[in-house]
Amino acid sequence: MIGRRLRIFGTRRTLSSQLLALQLLIIVAVLVVISGLSLAQASATFQREQGLRVQSAAENLAASPTVRQLLASAQPRIRTALQGAVESVRAVSGLDYAQLTDPDGIIVVATDPSRVGQESAAEGAGARTGRSWTGLAETSANTAVSPDASVQSQVPVLDADGRIVGVAIVGREYPSVWERLAQATPDLVIYLAVASVLGAVGSILLARRVKRQTMGMEAGEIVDLVRQRQAMLEGLKEAVVALDPSGRVVLLSRSAHDMLGLDEDGVGRRVEELGLDDRVLDVLRHPSDDGDQLVLTGDRILVFNTV
Known part of the structure; x- marks a missing residue:
């Protein structure tokens, strides 16, 4: 059920x-x-x-x-x-x-x-x-x-x-x-009104800039998107590894963590620092679009494909 x-x-x-x-x-x-x-x-x-x-x-x-x-x-x-x-x-x-x-x-x-x-x-x-x-x-x-x-x-x-x-x-x-506070109140009210208007305008402009950088999504929508992505990654049988152009790990699914035999989370570290086999490192650092790549590591045969 x-x-x-x-x-x-x-x-x-x-x-x-x-x-x-x-x-x-x-x-x-x-x-x-x-x-x-x-x-x-x-x-x-x-x-x-x-x-x-x-x-x-x-x-x-x-x-x-x-x-x-x-x-x-x-x-x-x-x-x-x-x-x-x-x-x-x-x-x-x-x-x-x-x-x-x-x-x-x-x-x-x-x-x-x-x-x-x-x-x-x-x-x-x-x-x-x-x-x-x-x-x-x-x-x-x-x-x-x-x-x-x-x-x-x-x-x-x-x-x-x-x-x-x-x-x-x-x-x-x-x-x-x-x-004394009553004497200062008129000035404080003026300061509050001016500061509120400036703050409102600044908040709207800043929010528009942030929304342009986040493709129009609100903060809650971004959180939901991250949660959905995490749930999808956790549900995949295949391992997923994502690297930035400098070779630093930006995403590592649980399956990838287990298949590669990593002792700790490698997100944020360079791929060379993960202690992987040389053949695995070569595939990760020099991805190929020619199709699946077979790599023997330990007692496993891993099939790599890249996007």
Whole structure:
């Protein structure tokens, strides 16, 4: 009884669609990497540019005669001319907040009233001893860069006698990852569209070139053809040996392997390297179209014919 096996295959994707999918996958991967690099570059640029702005604004606030005169006697939540000074600096500089602290780092005046009475960012604590500081500071308990982080500058405030009476603080809130990504999205969309079009066109042209070289067959059809050829070779009683013009074995059926007594697969090797009898080598290297050629090898008589 001859059994039958039925295989059901889904619709095969064409070579051009496979190349296009691969191209799009590569494009998306590249865009993800570019997005990460863009965010990192944007962060570095933001810190550098805004650092200069907040430092200049903090120095102006610390140098204000009103601040130098009144900060030593300032009390939290008691409005004085200092409130107008910090509001003026924030408005003129276009930054997000301005603050004044006492020598211990406790905020006594701020554009955000909720910050009054709290301790200033620990990163700039050196300003309380006379060293100005500019960098990324946390303005909450969060430890990751988030909207609760800011580019901040802290500058010591000196009175007329040169004593440190407090610290002037000006800052710019750090944009979140989503805000920076939203700003970069229009450019990324344009890059994706252009890259997709170029990738699609390139995939189609490449697929056409490959199909011309494969006589119009798709990848799946080539695989089927190879499988069919292998099945036909395995089913033949006769041995089949194929050589390229340089004498290298490109095809060797199982029957040929057994008849010639080869110990290992000879595909890819030169025919001289197979360890065959001289008469067999002569026939293989100098094929004749005169008909069958009889060759005695070992205890066998082999009949060779060539195409």
